[in-house]
Amino acid sequence: MEFLDSRLSDYAEQFTSPESGILRELNRETYANVIMPRMLSGHLQGRFLSLLSRIIAPSVILELGTYTGYSAICLAEGLRENGVLHTIDINDELSGMTSEYIRKSGYENKIRTYTGAALDLIPKIPGSFDLVFIDADKENYSAYYNLVFDRMKSGGVLIADNVLWSGKVLLDPSEMDKDTIAIHHFNQMIRDDERIENVLLPVRDGLMIIRKK
Numbered sequence: 043m044e045f046l047d048s049r050l051s052d053y054a055e056q057f058t059s060p061e062s063g064i065l066r067e068l069n070r071e072t073y074a075n076v077i078m079p080r081m082l083s084g085h086l087q088g089r090f091l092s093l094l095s096r097i098i099a100p101s102v103i104l105e106l107g108t109y110t111g112y113s114a115i116c117l118a119e120g121l122r123e124n125g126v127l128h129t130i131d132i133n134d135e136l137s138g139m140t141s142e143y144i145r146k147s148g149y150e151n152k153i154r155t156y157t158g159a160a161l162d163l164i165p166k167i168p169g170s171f172d173l174v175f176i177d178a179d180k181e182n183y184s185a186y187y188n189l190v191f192d193r194m195k196s197g198g199v200l201i202a203d204n205v206l207w208s209g210k211v212l213l214d215p216s217e218m219d220k221d222t223i224a225i226h227h228f229n230q231m232i233r234d235d236e237r238i239e240n241v242l243l244p245v246r247d248g249l250m251i252i253r254k255k
Contacts, residue, residue, distance in 0.1 A: 045209070045244055054086055059093075061085050065112060068143045072110045076136065081109050083177075083203075087246050088116040091175065091201070094251075095120025098199055100172030105129040106160045106186055107177035107203075111140040111153075117175060118149040128167050130156045132179070161185060170195055177203040180221040183228040191237075191254070198254045205229055206248030 046054070061069070065088060073079040083091060095103070095117045101124070103117050108131035118127050127149075131137075134157045144153050156163050160178055164186075170193050176186050183202060194200065205211075210222040211229065218226065232240050232250060240252045 045206070045246075051086070058086055058089050061088055062147075064143060064146050065115060067146075068110060068112050068115075071139070072112070076110060076139075081177075083113040083116065084246070087203075087249070088112060090245060090249070092116040092119045094199070094201070095173060098173055101125045102169055102171050103127040103173045103175070104164070104167070104171045104190060105175045105177070106164075107131060107175075108136075108140055108155060109177075110136055111143050111147075113175060113177065114140075114153055115144065115147045115149060117173070118147070118152050121149075121152055125152060127153045128156065129153060130158070130160045130163050130178075132157070132159060161189065164189055169193075170198075172198050174198070174200040175203070176200065180204065180207070180228075181224045183224060184231055187228070187231070194254050196254055200252040200254070202228065202232075202250040202252070204247045205242060205250045206244060208247060 069082060069084065072082045091113055096119065099120060099122055101122050105114055105117060105127060108114060108129040114127055114129045121127060137157060140155065144150050161182065171190060172195060174190050176183060205225055207222050207225045211226050213222065232252060238252050238254055240250060243249045243251060
């Protein structure tokens with residue numbers, strides 16, 4: 043998942059704005075008590091998400107894949123005064139921990155959490171989206187994109203995580219598992235979509251940044 047030498051990653055973090063005390067605490071607790079803690083965005087990616095959100099200054103954010111709430115808190119830092127972030131996760135096992143840290147962050151009035159299948163829940167959330175972050179089940183990346191695209195404003199931004207999938211996107215197609223195939227097809231679809239402009243950044247496990255024309 044990490045493509046940079048660990049020393050370069052440490053160096054990058056040293057010269058990146060620090061994460062807040064609450065985010066550091068959430069980072070530590072996730073690594074200490076939660077299965078697959080590498081799913082957490084972490085310091086460098088978290089500051090990137092926060093900075094991009096601040097630049098966009100969205101009124102409405104949609105996040106698919108809440109996990110322990112780290113990325114939601116980072117994205118919420120850029121919301122307008124009366125903005126809202128909707129975050130969906132299929133699993134409710136971490137909801138208590140997530141709610142606790144959202145409360146500690148001070149964004150409890152701006153972050154709305156949902157539990158269930160995103161494909162079912164997205165149509166129930168009203169309005170349009172200024173910023174979308176996809177970090178959920180890889181098989182449905184293309185379906186999520188197609189479902190939210192028409193609800194994004196011109197100039198809206200969508201970010202998809204894990205688009206390098208630990209480097210497995212470089213495998214021969216005959217060697218790919220279903221998740222890798224899904225990610226590769228998603229990347230192809232984005233490359234060929236003339237309605238957007240995009241860049242694939244090799245940050246951590248790969249971030250696809252997409253802007254709707």
